[in-house]
Amino acid sequence: MKDIRKVLLLLAIFCILAVIYSEDWFTPFDGAIVLFFENNRTSFLNDYFIFFTELGSGKTIFPLLLGAAVVMAYRKLAPEAVFLFICFAGSRLFNWLLKNGFDRERPSYDPLLKETTYSFPSGHAMNSAAFFTFAGFLTARYYPQHKPLIYSVMAYFIVSISFSRVYIGVHYLSDISAGICAGLIWFFVCKNIYTAIRQK
Numbered sequence: 001m002k003d004i005r006k007v008l009l010l011l012a013i014f015c016i017l018a019v020i021y022s023e024d025w026f027t028p029f030d031g032a033i034v035l036f037f038e039n040n041r042t043s044f045l046n047d048y049f050i051f052f053t054e055l056g057s058g059k060t061i062f063p064l065l066l067g068a069a070v071v072m073a074y075r076k077l078a079p080e081a082v083f084l085f086i087c088f089a090g091s092r093l094f095n096w097l098l099k100n101g102f103d104r105e106r107p108s109y110d111p112l113l114k115e116t117t118y119s120f121p122s123g124h125a126m127n128s129a130a131f132f133t134f135a136g137f138l139t140a141r142y143y144p145q146h147k148p149l150i151y152s153v154m155a156y157f158i159v160s161i162s163f164s165r166v167y168i169g170v171h172y173l174s175d176i177s178a179g180i181c182a183g184l185i186w187f188f189v190c191k192n193i194y195t196a197i198r199q200k
Contacts, residue, residue, distance in 0.1 A: 003188050010188075014121075014181040021104065021120060021174040030172040034107045037167045046112060049164035053113065056124040056161030061088060061131055068135065079198065080138050084131075087190040091130035091183055095123045098182065104175070111169035122171045122179035125162040129183025132157050134190055 020026045054060055065088055072081035104120035117123070136154035140147040162180060165171035 007185055007188050010181040010185050014178050017174045017178040030174050033173045038110055049167040052160040053164040056128045083194045087134040088131045091127045091186050095126045106170055109169055113168050115170045120175050121182050122165050122175040124165050125176040125179030126183040128158050128161040129180045130186045133187045
């Protein structure tokens with residue numbers, strides 16, 4: 001029941017963001033945040049956020065996924081490896097469907113990197129929220145004594161990757177907020193299916 005309540009809350013937030021992001025009273029606020037970061041860039045922050053935006057890309061997460069799968073297979077954790085892959089692949093698929101459903105254009109100010117896909121919801125935010133949270137969930141199952149540290153590290157990755165997209169000027173705050181919500185919803189789906197199967 002706790003997970004259902006969390007999913008419903010996340011879904012409600014996502015739906016609210018999907019409704020208001022194009023409203024005349026909200027759009028200037030969304031744009032102002034992008035411009036704030038643009039006007040306060042430094043070389044250190046540029047390097048920091050570009051690093052994390054690269055960390056959150058599929059070309060980086062996929063090798064991490066393969067490495068984790070090899071380790072899991074070696075430790076006889078094949079179901080965990082399969083579900084981690086499902087979590088990542090499913091998130092990317094659903095993000096593609098959502099992006100093409102909403103067709104929101106990206107910010108057009110002064111981005112540090114160029115992107116050609118649609119903006120809402122952020123794929124980096126959604127994929128990292130799903131992947132790193134599920135990876136943290138699996139890791140915490142076998143190292144429960146380190147659970148707070150594990151989830152803190154995963155949260156740090158998710159927040160840094162997500163905000164990197166606003167900082168470099170390729171997403172609005174509403175994009176990454178909706179992406180995190182959608183990614184966590186997919187995490188809870190994968191988590192509960194995985195738990196149900198493991199309990200049989």
